[in-house]
Amino acid sequence: MNAWVRDIRQRNRRAIARAITCLESGEERKRTALLEALYPYTGRAWVIGWTGPPGAGKSTLTDRMIRHLRKQGRTVGVIAVDPTSPFTGGALLGDRVRMTAHTLDEGVFIRSMGSRGSLGGLSRATGEAVRVLDAAGYDVIFVETVGVGQSEVDIMHLADTVALVVTPGAGDTIQVFKAGVMEIADLFVVNKADLDGARKLIAQLEEMLDIAKHDHVWRPPVVSTVSTRGQGMDRLWEALTAHRDFLEQSGEWNRRRLRRLRRELLAIMEERLHREIQSWLSRPEVATDLDRVERREIGPHQVADQWWGQIRGKSDGGDHSE
Ligand SMILES: Nc1nc2c(ncn2[C@@H]2O[C@H](COP(=O)(O)OP(=O)(O)O)[C@@H](O)[C@H]2O)c(=O)[nH]1
Ligand SMILES: [Mg+2]
Structure with missing residues (x-):
């Protein structure tokens, strides 16, 4: 166990992959022993969640943000959760192909998780995988999930910052409302801003934010991006860091983490x-x-x-x- 934990902390990818697999489907005693051994080294990473309807461009955006952060010298871990598609499904395959550009980069670790094979629920498995990446010392951890059901909303409770990705086109705003992820969004990304209707969508979101009550004086910013071209990444990163600053200055960072532990x-x-x-x-x-x-x-x-x-x-x- 000690050697394993040491390897994880040195960001040995095989050790990390083995740890996540163990937590997904391993024997109870081994799982808890591993989690307890890693626990002292966790709590440092900034966990950012990307959620939104399928096809909104979350994976493309994640990929672009990885590049952005790598240029700044930051290390990035990614957990891509897609309960709607099985392991052999198109979406997951797409994610892999898209993200293969990073597979040779030691500063990036990407793992896809499906609902199958995780004992005790996807949100627990995801939380535990995040903890492994945290112990491994990745500066930023991205969690990508489809914003549809309660379990996805639960997954987003893992994140310090939640970005809701939406796109222009019929039904998207409705989907946002229906998903119930509205309330947990710290930031809105209007992706595919190259398509018709982006302005209208931004206006709708702003209007909605005007009437919404904002808990702790944080008004979620709306950022537009064209992730296929890498446009808007600077502004997106600025908005994310502004949220992090807000969390720290308001004490909300600790409050959220305490709530999560509870x-x-x-x-x-x-x-x-x-x-x-x-x-x-x-x-x-x-x-x-x-x-x-x-x-x-x-x-x-x-x-x-x-x-x-x-x-x-x-x-x-x-x-x-x-
Ligand atoms: N026009 C346009 N297409 C995009 C943009 N971002 C992503 N896409 C495309 O939208 C599709 C779905 O993207 P993906 O990242 O897999 O979405 P996800 O399901 O939310 O992860 C892909 O074909 C992308 O190339 C964008 O900014 N503009
Ligand atoms: Mg995706």
């Missing part, structure tokens, strides 16, 4: 509790109680109270084998 701990506890309850339910007494409920001798809540009391009594009794 959420993570809650998830760990819930999972343990769930397992505890599952193993309790496999006891033969449970069937007897169930019969009594079925015969209307006792109500379900009363049984639940009894079970709960017994589960708690049991765990207070010192069974800490976990």
Whole structure:
């Protein structure tokens, strides 16, 4: 384990790839041991999330931003999450082809993750992969995800800064509203600004921001880009760093991270509790109680109270084998 952690911290790619695979599908004990061993070296990277509808240009944008950051000498880790496409799917293949330009660059690590093969959910696997890249010392970590469902919104909770990528064209603003990612966007990117309707979309977004309440005096900026041509990357980077400055100066940086840790701990506890309850339910007494409920001798809540009391009594009794 020590050699492995050392290799990860030296940004050995094979060690990093092996770690992410282990966290995605490895055995529980090994996973937690690895995470705990890496934990002291985490918390340094700036995690930036790119979300938005499929085809908005998130991967192209990510690729351009990598180039931008590499010119500044910053190292970049990327986790591309696409639950809508399986491993052999077009989108993922496209990402790989597009990003192969970086595969020889030691300062870049790119990993695609699909919903398959990750025990315990995609958002957990993503968070753990981010933690590996963080421990490996990448300055900036990009997380790319399709902004459609709750699990994608959950993934975005991992990020310090969330950029929502939208494009001109019918239905996009509606999609933004529907996705519920609105509330978590720190910044809007109107990509494909070379297409008709970009101005209108920007105006719509600004209008929407005028009426929206901004929590901590941060008004999300709207930046337009043409990522295929690398246009707007300077302004985008400026907007991102402005957000980071805001986070640090307002204390929101720490507050967000504390919230994230709380959420993570809650998830760990819930999972343990769930397992505890599952193993309790496999006891033969449970069937007897169930019969009594079925015969209307006792109500379900009363049984639940009894079970709960017994589960708690049991765990207070010192069974800490976990
Ligand atoms: N016209 C135009 N096309 C773009 C731009 N950015 C990306 N695209 C194209 O949009 C398509 C989807 O891009 P991709 O980065 O895979 O989108 P993702 O699904 O959000 O990751 C690709 O064919 C890109 O070449 C842009 O700024 N302008
Ligand atoms: Mg993509």
